[in-house]
Amino acid sequence: MNKVKTSLLATGIGLALLNGCSDDSITAQKENEWFKQGQAELQNALKRKNNTDTAKNVILFIGDGNGVASVTATRIYQGQAEGYQGEEYQLSFEHFPHMALSKTYNTNAQTPDSAGTATAMLSGIKTKMGLIGVNDSIERGDCQGALQNQAATLLELAELSGRATGVVTTTRITHATPAATYAHSAERNYEDDSKLSGADQEAGCKDIARQLIEFPYGDGVDVAMGGGRRHFLPKNVSDPEGKFGKRRDQRHLIEEWQEKYPAGRYVWSQRGFDRVDPEKTDKLLGLFNSSHMEYELDRADDVGGEPSLAEMTGKAIDILDNDDDGFFLMVEAGRIDHAHHAGNAKRAIVDGVAMADAVQVAMNKTDAEDTLIIVTADHSHTIVLQGYAQRGNAILGLSSGVDSKGRPLKTPTLALDGKPFTTIVYANGPGAHSHGPRPHPVDKEAQSDNYQQQALIPLESETHAGEDVAIYSRGPWAHLLNGVVEQNYIFHVINHAAELGAEK
Ligand SMILES: [Zn+2]
Numbered sequence: 001m002n003k004v005k006t007s008l009l010a011t012g013i014g015l016a017l018l019n020g021c022s023d024d025s026i027t028a029q030k031e032n033e034w035f036k037q038g039q040a041e042l043q044n045a046l047k048r049k050n051n052t053d054t055a056k057n058v059i060l061f062i063g064d065g066n067g068v069a070s071v072t073a074t075r076i077y078q079g080q081a082e083g084y085q086g087e088e089y090q091l092s093f094e095h096f097p098h099m100a101l102s103k104t105y106n107t108n109a110q111t112p113d114s115a116g117t118a119t120a121m122l123s124g125i126k127t128k129m130g131l132i133g134v135n136d137s138i139e140r141g142d143c144q145g146a147l148q149n150q151a152a153t154l155l156e157l158a159e160l161s162g163r164a165t166g167v168v169t170t171t172r173i174t175h176a177t178p179a180a181t182y183a184h185s186a187e188r189n190y191e192d193d194s195k196l197s198g199a200d201q202e203a204g205c206k207d208i209a210r211q212l213i214e215f216p217y218g219d220g221v222d223v224a225m226g227g228g229r230r231h232f233l234p235k236n237v238s239d240p241e242g243k244f245g246k247r248r249d250q251r252h253l254i255e256e257w258q259e260k261y262p263a264g265r266y267v268w269s270q271r272g273f274d275r276v277d278p279e280k281t282d283k284l285l286g287l288f289n290s291s292h293m294e295y296e297l298d299r300a301d302d303v304g305g306e307p308s309l310a311e312m313t314g315k316a317i318d319i320l321d322n323d324d325d326g327f328f329l330m331v332e333a334g335r336i337d338h339a340h341h342a343g344n345a346k347r348a349i350v351d352g353v354a355m356a357d358a359v360q361v362a363m364n365k366t367d368a369e370d371t372l373i374i375v376t377a378d379h380s381h382t383i384v385l386q387g388y389a390q391r392g393n394a395i396l397g398l399s400s401g402v403d404s405k406g407r408p409l410k411t412p413t414l415a416l417d418g419k420p421f422t423t424i425v426y427a428n429g430p431g432a433h434s435h436g437p438r439p440h441p442v443d444k445e446a447q448s449d450n451y452q453q454q455a456l457i458p459l460e461s462e463t464h465a466g467e468d469v470a471i472y473s474r475g476p477w478a479h480l481l482n483g484v485v486e487q488n489y490i491f492h493v494i495n496h497a498a499e500l501g502a503e504k
Contacts (some may be wrong), residue, residue: 003432007312008430009434012437013099014026014358015029015030015479020211020432026441029387033152033239039435041126042138043101045097047135048097048276050479051369051434051475051476051477051478051479052477053369053370053449054370054476054498054499055326055328055370055371055372055389055475055476055478055494055497055498056290056325056326056371056459056498057163057320057321057327057328057329057366057370057371057372058154058158058327058328058329058369058371058373058374058494058497058498059328059329059330059331059366059371059372059373059374060121060154060328060329060330060331060374060376060490060494061093061159061207061331061332061333061355061358061359061364061373061374061376062121062177062330062331062332062333062376062377062378063332063333063336063352063360063375063376063377064114064171064177064332064333064334064335064336064337064353064377064378064486065336065337065340065341065348065377065378065379065381065464066325066333066336066337066352066355066377066469067377067379067380067381067383067458067465067469068467068468068469068470069383069384069385069468070336070340070349070352070379070380070381071091071377071470072385073349073352073383073385073395073424074091074230074349074352074356075087075089075090075091075094076089076394076395077353077396078091078351078353078356079348079354080392080394081353082393085391085392086392086395087391090354091353091356091359092238092357093356093359093373093375093472094358094472096373096375096472096473096474096478097277097464097471097473097474097478097479098391098472098474098478098479098481098482099471099472099473099481099482100470100471100473100481100482100483100484100485101468101469101470101471101483101484101485102376102377102465102468102469102470102471102485102486102487102489102490103468103484103485103486103487104117104120104200104378104379104380104468104487105126105129105466106120106126106127106128106129106436106471107126107128107136108129108130108136108472109129110318111379111463111465111466112129112178112378112379112382112464112466113129113130113176113188113379113464114175114177114188114337114378114379115129115130115131115132115176115179115180115188116129116130116131116183117132117378117487118132118176118177118179118378118490119132119133119134119151119180119182119378120179120486120487120490120491121162121180121376121378121487121488121490121491122153122154122155122180122181122330122491123151123152123153123488123491124151124152124488124491124492124495124502125151125488126486126488127151127157127488128140128165130186130187130188131146131154131185131186131187132134132176132179132180132183132184132185132188132208132472133150133151133179133180133183133184134146134151134184134185134186135149135150135151137149138186139186140186140187141186141187141189142186142202143186143190143196143200143203143205144200144204146184146185146186146205147203147204147205150184151184152328152502153180153181153182154181154328154331154491154494154495154500155181155221155328156168156182156217156325157495157500157501157502158328158498158500159215159217159218159220159221160217160218161217161325161498161499161500161501162218162323163323163325163326163327163328163498164222164282164319164320164321164322164323164325164326164327164328165218165221165222165223165320165327165328165329165331166221166222166223166224166225166316166319166320166327166328166329167181167182167221167223167224167225167226167329167330168223168224168225168226168309168312168313168316168329168330168332169225169226169227169334170226170227170292170293170309170332170333170334170335170351170354171226171227171228171287171292171293171330171332171334171338172191172218172226172227172228172258172291172292173209173212173224173225173226173228173287174191174192174208174209174212174228174231174233175188175191175226175228175292175334176188176331176332177330177332178224178226178332178334178337179191179208179211181221181330181340182211182212182215182221183208183211183212184211185208185211186199186205187208190205190207190208190244190274191207191208191209191228191231191246192207192208192209192210192230192231192232192247192248193207193210193247193248193249194246194247194248194347196303198381204472207231209228209231209232209247209253210251210253212224212253213232213253213256213257213260218435219250220260220283220367222282222283222284222285222319222323222327223284223307223315223316223319223320223329224284224286225284225285225288225307225315226286226287226288226293226314226332226334227244227287227289227290227291227292228287228289228290228291228292229243229245229254229257229268229287229289229290230243230244230246230290230291231245231246231247231253231315231371232245232247232249232252232253232254232257232287233245233247233252233253233254234247234249234250234252234258235244235250237252239268240268240269240304241268241289241290241292241303241304241368242303243275243290243291246278248373254266255286257285260387261283263282263283264281264283264284264285265281265284266284266285266287267283267284267285267286267288268286268287268288268289268304268470269304269305270288270304270305270306270308271304272286273286273288273307273311273312273315274307276315276319277321277323278315278318278319279318279322279359281319281320282322282323284315284316285318286307286312286377288302288306288307289302289306290302291294291471292334292335292338293306293335294306295335295338295339295350295351296308296309296335296345296347296350296351296353296354297350297351298347298487299416299451304405308354308357308358309331309333309354309355309358310354310358310360310361311418312331312358313329313358313361313362314365315360316329316331317329317361317362317365317366318365319493321365321379326370326378326498328498330370331362332409333351333352333354333355333358335347335351336348336351336352336355337381339351340381340382340426340462341381341429341461341462341463342345342429342430342461343426343429343430343452343453343455343462344450344451344452344453345424345426345451345453346396346448346449346450346451347394347449348381348383349395349396354501355375359371359373359375366475368474368475369475369476369477370476370496371475371476372473372474372475372476372477372478372494372497373473373474373478374472374473374478374481374490374493374494375471375472375473376469376470376471376472377469377470378469378487379464379465379466379469380464380465380466380467380468380469381426381463381464381465382426382427382428382429382455382462382463382464383424383426383453383465384424384425384427385414385423385424386399386421386423386424386425386497387399387401387421387423388401388402388413389401389413389423390402390407390408390409392444393423393429394447395423395424395425396422396423396446396448396451396468397420397422397423397443397446398412398420398422398441398442398443398445399412399413399420399421399422399423400412400413401413412443417437419438419439419441420440420443421439421454422443422446422453422454424440424453425454425455425456426453426455426456426462427455427456427465428455428456428457428458428459428462428463429452429455429457429458429459429461429462429463430452430455430458430460430462431452431453431454431455431462432454432455432457432458432459433458433462434458438454439454439492441454468484471485471490475497476497477493477496478487478497479495480493480496480497481493489496
């Protein structure tokens with residue numbers, strides 16, 4: 001008995017001192033799987049040592065719109081897909097030793113947009129909605145003002161430090177989040193020259209696609225992959241998948257890139273991508289779609305074929321790793337956000353799984369001793385996991401609870417209107433019914449690919465949400481990401497870890 005008491009905790013204050021703990025119940029508690037799991041987790045945490053070496057490589061993963069509820073849903077979905085109950089499953093980045101909460105608001109918005117949040121993470125300053133790599137002293141759209149108010153980015157500083165640099169995304173490569181790595185713009189929608197006035201262009205304002213091709217630092221962005229071909233092609237020029245360009249200036253920026261980097265590889269399809277030998281490539285431009293790349297759920301249907309986020313991440317690392325000075329890589333799972341806007345949780349979740357797979361590739365290809373990996377989201381969405389579903393209930397299905405004795409029920413729980421409901425709903429968006437009562441959801445339909453979860457407030461597009469998002473980290477100085485932090489702090493941790501010298 002005493003042995004049990006003293007072995008439980010070094011202090012000797014063990015479970016046995018509590019009233020009502022019989023020897024049997026103490027043994028049962030100690031041998032309980034959750035007790036053992038908690039002890040194992042504690043032992044792991046006690047072994048952790050802070051890594052204060054310089055980060056040779058930095059990889060920043062941004063799940064666009066991948067808030068905490070979205071991550072939980074993704075975890076349960078993937079766990080269930082692999083045959084578990086789901087709740088206990090851990091996504092790749094959930095094994096990271098450190099984490100913090102990120103406050104995502106923009107300087108003029110309680111609930112932010114991706115331009116302002118990307119600028120916070122990549123330039124170290126918060127700014128207004130819609131602005132990319134520019135401080136908040138100007139009004140949105142004031143492109144001449146923006147020329148005087150640019151904020152340096154991590155990718156620019158990494159180029160100047162001699163590192164290789166890369167940007168990988170499933171959105172257009174000119175979309176807000178990837179743009180904030182290499183561009184400065186008073187308006188996120190200046191993806192090509194068609195929305196820039198003649199006067200603005202004469203004053204020196206450049207659209208975002210042009211800024212990627214004309215990137216002025218180091219030897220240019222080494223790896224850029226995503227969608228968005230239309231912003232690089234003249235209006236009357238068709239791409240290989242039959243879609244026309246949008247540029248009014250008639251410039252063919254892909255050809256210009258090829259002239260600038262004769263040894264570089266430009267690819268637009270899965271076949272071309274597969275043929276790129278990382279050992280023999282130090283510059284890669286991949287534009288796999290006219291607009292955004294496909295959702296992971298629809299990727300197999302693409303005309304020219306598209307690589308997965310994990311494949312792009314792996315290839316990018318293999319190429320960037322050729323540089324002995326190290327690299328900076330930003331990877332965005334950009335379409336989690338778009339699926340949420342559409343009120344379609346399944347596509348958001350499957351893209352979330354694709355991001356976790358990409359992080360796993362990055363973990364396998366790098367060493368935690370010299371590579372800082374940060375996984376975060378730019379902002380949240382209004383997805384909610386609600387109701388009292390029983391353990392292991394299909395995460396996309398109708399909610400079935402437990403009876404008064406705690407045993408699983410076989411029929412869905414009914415709301416006051418006599419109808420069942422799904423665990424996942426949205427606070428607003430296209431899944432709301434402004435006219436008449438809400439429909440009676442059916443389980444099979446709810447779990448189908450195109451289902452739009454029910455929502456409260458009817459809006460054409462579901463919106464971002466304003467609560468904090470998580471930051472997961474591993475590698476040199478990862479422990480600095482701790483507590484509740486402002487989103488722009490991420491820049492300062494990376495700058496410190498990789499010694500990019502921004503504070504000088
Ligand atoms: Zn969004």
